[in-house]
Amino acid sequence: MDTGAVIEALSSSLGQRVSRSKSDLDLHGASETHFPPMPPDAVVYPETTAEVAEVVRICAAHRCPVVGWGIGTSLEGHALAARGGVTVDFSRMNRVLEVRADDMDVTVQPGVTREALNTELRATGLFFPVDPGANASLGGMASTRASGTTAVRYGTMRDHVLALEVVTATGEVIRTGTRARKSSAGYDLTGLFVGAEGTLGLITELTLRLHGQPEAIAAAVCAFDDVAGAVAATIDAIQLGLPVARIELLDRASVAAVNAYAGSTLPEKPHLLLEFHGSEAGVRETAETFGEVSESHGASGFDWATRPEDRSALWSMRHNAFYAILASRPGARSLVTDACVPISRLSEAIEATQADFAQHGITGPILGHVGDGNFHAIVMFDDTDAEAVTRAHDAAHRLALRSLDMGGTCTGEHGIGMGKMRYMEREHGPAWRLMGTIKHALDPDGIMNPGKLVPPCN
Template sequence: MGTNEAIEALTSSLGQRVSRSKSDLEMHGASETHFAPMPPDAVVYPDCTAQVAEVIRICAAHRCPVIGWGTGTSLEGHALAARGGVTVDFRDMNRILDIRADDMDVRVQPGVTREALNTELRATGLFFPVDPGANASLGGMAATRASGTTAVRYGTMRDHVLGLEVVTATGEVIRTGTRARKSSSGYDLTALFVGSEGTLGLITELTLRLHGQPEAIAAAVCAFDDVAGAVAATNDAIQLGLPMARIELLDRASVAAVNAYAGSDMPEVPHLLLEFHGTEAGVRETSETFGEVAAGHGGRDFEWATRPEDRSALWAMRHNAFYAILASRPGTRSLVTDACVPISRLAETIKATQEDFAHHNLTGPILGHVGDGNFHAVLLFDENDTGAVTRAHEAAHRLVERTLDMGGTATGEHGIGMGKMRYMAREHGGGWDMMGQIKRALDPDGIMNPGKLVPPGN
């Protein structure tokens, strides 16, 4: 590969938009979790699609790897330069291009974050609901097919991307999808690129579906004696058709960490955090019905929040749970993993996982989106303790294998990256080989985010 030659050509073409500074390389080689640093050889900060196309054309000519970068919040090593090369940081492609309130859609560049978009939408009566917790870029969220706390009602990025502009591995610019709400026209190329993790091309523009801001919102916290009761209440509520916007689980260890971090005083037992959207009457009725359902499974100590500032404080507590868990054991590293099972198997999967962690003397608080069977475990370990590192990785492996045994998936929302490739053959069988064939067809030289998602050698 001619990486140095590619960087020289990029510098000649794009000038100061190309950086080889130590700080830039280190920042783009770091992960929020357990992966070792993997810095690129250079970072490019384009401000338009034409510059992205120029980057890829030059890199393709020299067979230099190209890695996309949004805000760096991915958790499975998606944006690390596993084989060196050039990182394309979309920091400067952060413009909201066109809000079409009548059609409830918006066109944005990939560096726009979800919080920035919703701030801009406030005056329109619309909002973008996908909320993975971190203030991620919308391009990165599409590339990893992100979801989050609101998926139980509004769905994931898969449900909200109407169309894309993509620069392919040859530097060609293509558009997928239309602004129409449905289509029977050909292969669904939009769906192909959503979740492709930058292995097929770089997203340079997105057309996204929006929703009307609800008339009324109510949030609540509810305590349970055990995880089984919390999950059973969730299952019953879903089967009753209650329109819940969010329903999140914190296990006992997560609650303890959040209390210490945020200064809250929740009883140290499993909790559900809930939110209901709708009309004033509808939210009131749904809240009352859920209260009755929860009480039947030992739910108690309901605390309701209807003022915006109280709801914001509640969800800030949930979104900061990862940092609270890290703070509970200063100096440790984290292995963050997620899994998703059929909802009927969720309680037994979490119980078996907690017992496994306890048996192997591991600290691993569990939290997650119980409304769709998705949960996260944050395994903490001292990176200087070889035995602890090994135990953490082995426990994460057993968690995914257990999930697959339950008819689930290796990842509900974190994605594959380089961290979960070992499970793809079991989960997808020959389908994983087909993914490799698609990769080879669209990126024959393997320059787009190599070493991720697809079988080795693609």
């Protein structure tokens, strides 16, 4: 790769929107979790699909790696320039292009964040429900097939992307899907690019499914003596068909960290945080029924509220739990991992993980979207202590294997990136090599986000 020739050609096309400043390279070479810095050779800031296509054509001509960048909230090193090259920052492609309220869909550029979209939708009576916690970009959320706190009711990004505009590895612009709610017309190319983590192309436009804002919303919180009781209550609620919009678990250590960080006074026990959507009567009935279910499994302090400020305080506490846990050990590094198992094995998986952490002296608070069997562990360690680093990675490794052994997946929503490639063959068998074959067919020179998700092509 002739880096100088690539930079010269990009500068001729984008001018000042090609950056090689140290601050830009450092920002785009950093991760929110444990990966070391991997700065690109340059960062570009396109404003149109045509400019993205020109960037990719230039890079393809020189076999220069191309890495997409949304907000940078990914946790498995997805957006790091593992082999150098050019990072395409989509922050200037941040327009909501068209809202079609009658059809309950919207078309956006990839740099629009989920919070910005919902702000734009306020007057329409519609909202976009996928909530991974962070205010991520919608292009990044599609690329990692994100989900989050509301998946138990509304589903994941896979369920909400109707169509895409994508720049392929040759610089060609293609469209996948239509605005129709279903289709039998050939391969599901939209589904192929959703979750591809930028290894097949760069998403430059998304058409997304929307939902009507519920008439009423109530939030609730309750404490349990142990994780088993909280999970048992969750399973009963799911099996009863209660229309719960969110069911979140905080373990004892997570609650302690949140109390210290936010000044809250929750009992230091495992907690469920819930949200109910529907009509006024339906929400009241669902909340009351769940209260009865939770009490039958030893819950205490069940309290629910409908005032927006009370609900906001509850979910702010949940969304800030990661930062609360980081603050509980100043100077420590975090290895943030997730797994997902069949919900009947969830309590067993969490308790086995907690026992494993205790046995090996690991600090690793656990929280998660228990309604769909997904949980997260924030493993804290001193990165100046080689033994501590090894123990942290070994603990995360055992968690992944344990989840696979239980019929689950090594990641429910964080994705693979470069951090979890070691589990792909175990989880998928020969199908992982088939993913590599698809990658090689669409990107024979391997320029699109190389070193991530799929096995090496050569």
